[in-house]
Amino acid sequence: xxxxxxxxxxxxxxxxxxxxxxxxxxxxxxxxxxxxxxxxxxxxxxxxxxxxxxxxxxxxxxxxxxxxxxxxxxxxxxxxxxxxxxxxxxxxxxxxxxxxxxxxxxxxxxxxxxxxxxxxxxxxxxxxxxxxxxxxxxxxxxxxxxxxxxxxxxxxxxxxxxxxxxxxxxxxxxxxxxxxxxxxxxxxxxxxxxxxxxxxxxxxxxxxxxxxxxxxxxxxxxxxxxxxxxxxxxxxxxxxxxxxxxxxxxxxxxxxxxxxxxxxxxxxxxxxxxxxxxxxxxxxxxxxxxxxxxxxxxxxxxxxxxxxxxxxxxxxxxxxxxxxxxxxxxxxxxxxxxxxxxxxxxxxxxxx
Amino acid sequence: xxxxxxxxxxxxxxxxxxxxxxxxxxxxxxxxxxxxxxxxxxxxxxxxxxxxxxxxxxxxxxxxxxxxxxxxxxxxxxxxxxxxxxxxxxxxxxxxxxxxxxxxxxxxxxxxxxxxxxxxxxxxxxxxxxxxxxxxxxxxxxxxxxxxxxxxxxxxxxxxxxxxxxxxxxxxxxxxxxxxxxxxxxxxxxxxxxxxxxxxxxxxxxxxxxxxxxxxxxxxxxxxxxxxxxxxxxxxxxxxxxxxxxxxxxxxxxxxxxxxxxxxxxxxxxxxxxxxxxxxxxx
Ligand SMILES: Nc1ncnc2c1ncn2[C@@H]1O[C@H](COP(=O)(O)OP(=O)(O)O)[C@@H](O)[C@H]1O
Ligand SMILES: [Mg+2]
Numbered sequence: 001x002x003x004x005x006x007x008x009x010x011x012x013x014x015x016x017x018x019x020x021x022x023x024x025x026x027x028x029x030x031x032x033x034x035x036x037x038x039x040x041x042x043x044x045x046x047x048x049x050x051x052x053x054x055x056x057x058x059x060x061x062x063x064x065x066x067x068x069x070x071x072x073x074x075x076x077x078x079x080x081x082x083x084x085x086x087x088x089x090x091x092x093x094x095x096x097x098x099x100x101x102x103x104x105x106x107x108x109x110x111x112x113x114x115x116x117x118x119x120x121x122x123x124x125x126x127x128x129x130x131x132x133x134x135x136x137x138x139x140x141x142x143x144x145x146x147x148x149x150x151x152x153x154x155x156x157x158x159x160x161x162x163x164x165x166x167x168x169x170x171x172x173x174x175x176x177x178x179x180x181x182x183x184x185x186x187x188x189x190x191x192x193x194x195x196x197x198x199x200x201x202x203x204x205x206x207x208x209x210x211x212x213x214x215x216x217x218x219x220x221x222x223x224x225x226x227x228x229x230x231x232x233x234x235x236x237x238x239x240x241x242x243x244x245x246x247x248x249x250x251x252x253x254x255x256x257x258x259x260x261x262x263x264x265x266x267x268x269x270x271x272x273x274x275x276x277x278x279x280x281x282x283x284x285x286x287x288x289x290x291x292x293x294x295x296x297x298x299x300x301x302x303x304x305x306x307x308x309x310x311x312x313x314x315x316x317x318x319x320x321x322x323x324x325x326x327x328x329x330x331x332x333x334x335x336x337x338x339x340x341x342x343x344x345x346x347x348x349x350x351x352x
Numbered sequence: 353x354x355x356x357x358x359x360x361x362x363x364x365x366x367x368x369x370x371x372x373x374x375x376x377x378x379x380x381x382x383x384x385x386x387x388x389x390x391x392x393x394x395x396x397x398x399x400x401x402x403x404x405x406x407x408x409x410x411x412x413x414x415x416x417x418x419x420x421x422x423x424x425x426x427x428x429x430x431x432x433x434x435x436x437x438x439x440x441x442x443x444x445x446x447x448x449x450x451x452x453x454x455x456x457x458x459x460x461x462x463x464x465x466x467x468x469x470x471x472x473x474x475x476x477x478x479x480x481x482x483x484x485x486x487x488x489x490x491x492x493x494x495x496x497x498x499x500x501x502x503x504x505x506x507x508x509x510x511x512x513x514x515x516x517x518x519x520x521x522x523x524x525x526x527x528x529x530x531x532x533x534x535x536x537x538x539x540x541x542x543x544x545x546x547x548x549x550x551x552x553x554x555x556x557x558x559x560x561x562x563x564x565x566x567x568x569x570x571x572x573x574x575x576x577x578x579x580x581x582x583x584x585x586x587x588x589x590x591x592x593x594x595x596x597x598x599x600x601x602x603x604x605x606x607x608x609x610x611x612x613x614x615x616x617x618x619x620x621x622x623x624x625x626x627x628x629x630x631x632x633x634x635x
Contacts, residue, residue: 050538052534052537052538071537072534072537072538073537073538073539073540073541077538078538078539079535079538081531081534081535083529083531085529085531085532085534085535087532087535087536087550088554088632088633088634088635089553089554089633089634098536098539098541099539099540102539102540102541102545103540130632130633132631132632132633132634133632146539150539
């Protein structure tokens with residue numbers, strides 16, 4: 001077990017800056033996700049931690065010791081690749097045993113560890129088979145078993161579920177969480193799927209264009225996005241952003257008068273989660289022109305505009321709203337995020 | 353579409369099948385018949401005459417020795433080249449292009465290139481003389497220096513025929529995603545273990561094709577030998593050529609041709625057995 005410190009990592013590919021000064025600290029036994037859209041540098045960062053790629057500058061410490069310059073095998077880590085990279089010419093048993101064999105473990109220990117890992121991931125029936133005979137989900141399990149069999153200090157996973165179909169992904173997600181909670185291994189998990197990151201992680205680092213935009217628990221990140229990007233990337237529907245004018249330290253939004261955040265200029269962006277609103281009496285609150293109403297069963301999804309700016313809100317399923325209606329909404333004041341229109345950063349929440 | 357007209361694929365491959373049958377199978381059968389008959393009567397006279405000839409044992413031995421010397425070296429060089437070029441990012445195509453230049457030169461031209469280097473007044477002697485290593489022109493390609501002659505021919509053959517092995521190996525290496533090697537590295541395998549335990553098993557099909565192709569070609573070696581050694585270094589194809597052209601004995605020439613074919617087929621079978629390719633165990 002070990003903590004990980006990522007300190008000022010930069011990575012350039014030629015003139016292109018893939019990672020721009022990334023710093024992140026991960027505690028012993030913690031599960032941290034690197035979450036962000038495709039191309040934001042998640043894989044590059046993971047490969048630098050693994051030692052498969054060299055950083056242009058910066059330091060990586062695992063268990064208080066700098067690992068820059070150490071080959072991957074001396075970093076005490078294991079990795080699950082996006083395409084699994086399960087060796088096709090070895091049986092499942094030999095795949096799971098591979099790391100132990102490289103450590104020259106004796107046959108008894110190999111057998112013990114392989115059986116333990118195989119048991120955790122329910123792959124005992126396939127131990128004698130070759131991976132090409134297995135389904136994607138089974139191969140995925142083999143890859144995880146191979147990583148757990150060496151009892152790594154640090155486990156790295158690069159989009160391990162992205163090649164599975166939706167149903168299997170959900171099932172494997174739950175199972176991974178069960179298995180890893182037991183193991184207590186420090187884990188870095190790369191994904192572009194926010195539900196995976198939210199469901200699995202102790203903390204999430206949201207990445208965008210080679211920078212970490214925010215680090216926090218799933219709830220923190222959801223409720224208090226540090227930037228417009230984070231708010232827009234997390235949540236389904238994503239956070240709504242409505243630009244409103246500031247006059248005399250107050251924001252006029254519909255019939256509402258809200259105190260403007262300290263430091264606001266002439267305009268400010270009101271960040272509002274789709275479900276952080278309630279239907280109000282007509283003319284009392286924010287007016288929304290509803291374009292489409294979609295009854296989803298568990299909730300009612302409304303798409304339309306507030307102040308002429310596109311929004312999506314969620315109401316209880318029993319509300320009677322139809323496309324073309326104009327309704328009034330009252331936002332939950334505790335769940336408003338104020339953002340700067342220029343920098344896209346959120347203002348610190350006012351002390352209550 | 354093709355379900356309605358199942359004969360279409362057959363029609364489409366018919367020309368190539370007819371072409372091969374006419375220009376390959378017919379001469380093949382004729383050659384076999386020619387080698388095993390005498391004046392239209394089945395007979396082993398040609399084979400006996402071939403085996404009784406002074407040069408038969410020498411040419412058989414030379415051909416096999418050359419194959420044994422050349423093919424493993426070519427495979428090793430090709431693997432090294434393929435591995436090296438795999439580590440290169442920019443300029444990779446150019447390097448591959450330069451490495452495959454010998455492929456574009458005819459066998460005979462290749463032989464003449466090496467003749468220009470190794471003959472008495474050639475570049476090699478000039479170089480050695482210039483460096484003060486030898487005092488006067490030394491001959492490397494005469495019947496009095498069989499070892500030097502053998503080495504010269506082997507080197508020329510290696511130079512000429514390694515590129516095709518490399519092309520096949522590089523194609524094979526390209527089929528192996530880098531994650532396999534990276535996974536092995538993460539789990540503690542050093543470069544040698546990665547090469548022997550991961551890369552090599554995963555390129556079995558390419559290894560098999562390259563070895564079969566290169567070995568069969570090595571059994572057919574002729575032009576380079578002819579350019580460098582003439583009749584000082586008899587090989588099987590050379591003997592077939594001599595019986596055909598000098599001696600005008602087509603029967604014995606055909607017997608040599610059939611022998612080369614049998615040897616090649618046998619080598620192919622050995623490779624197919626030795627390097628099993630199981631599609632279940634490939635990437
Ligand atoms: N070896 C490389 N050479 C050049 N550019 C690269 C290389 N690897 C990654 N990149 C670029 O760096 C950026 C980040 O890539 P990556 O880390 O794979 O993103 P992610 O995993 O978040 O999708 C991408 O724009 C990608 O094109
Ligand atoms: Mg990636």
